[in-house]
Amino acid sequence: MRAFVALFLITSVLGAAGGETFSLPARSRVKDAANPEKFSVKEETLKWDAAKTAVVICDMWDDHTCKNAAKRVGEMVGRANEFIKDARKRGALIIHCPSDTMKFYEGTPQRKLAQAAPKVDTSVPLQRWVKILPDREGKLPIDDSDGGNDDETPGAKGPPYPWTRQNAAIEIMDGDAITDSAEAFYLMKQRGIENVIELGVHTNMCVLGRPFSIRQLVTQGMNVILVRDLTDAMYNPKMAPFVTHFEGTRLVIEHIEKYWCPTTTSSALLGGDSFRFKGDPKGN
16 A cells, blocks of 8 residues: 555656646547548547647737727737636746737847747748648638728738737746747747647738748647637638628638647636637637
């Protein structure tokens, strides 16, 4: 009995030293073997070591050329910050990626942390932007060729752009990193990160295409999951397939689940109901 208790205590200590495990309900879509045009929903639970996991916050800016997009970020940002805080507490590396705003963070410890990561040679070249890969995913299910601005009277597309920093409601803490480039991947490799939880905007653009985002990271062999209730698309309902803005976002999420990576919700860490925009009766 004493030997059993001793073994139990040793195992418990080693488990604690190894950090927490994220238990992430994951949804993906799998091709039907008999009909490649048909997909079925697959649900599983992923178990990820928090110490080998990074949370990437994509382009959650303080403003946007699309005022409706900026308002939706304002709605989402409180829940996003709580999710980030919880992931940080459990041992994940937090990487803030507000593109085109690095001047604001120049000289901060978080910015220096990302800059200090040694460059890594990769078999697939890292790119500033990864466009649609037709051989893998085909075209997006929405037409965003107009830029996706759903304002009643869209303003100038820019540049210059109105964003200057990440939304201030997202806390940046000691030990976090800030970047808008492949430095994110270099830092992940330096830290032994194998898993990435992605959240932020916009689902059909930066969340897929940035150097710290889904296409790039999956191509580099990382395990990636998108937090589908903490994202939003750039989609104008006046464009095909002529559905509501929120339905357009859901269509992009389904596209990601089919061709790139699974998705989860913020409830995986926070419990309770997942986030839902005020104007969306359904939610993601």
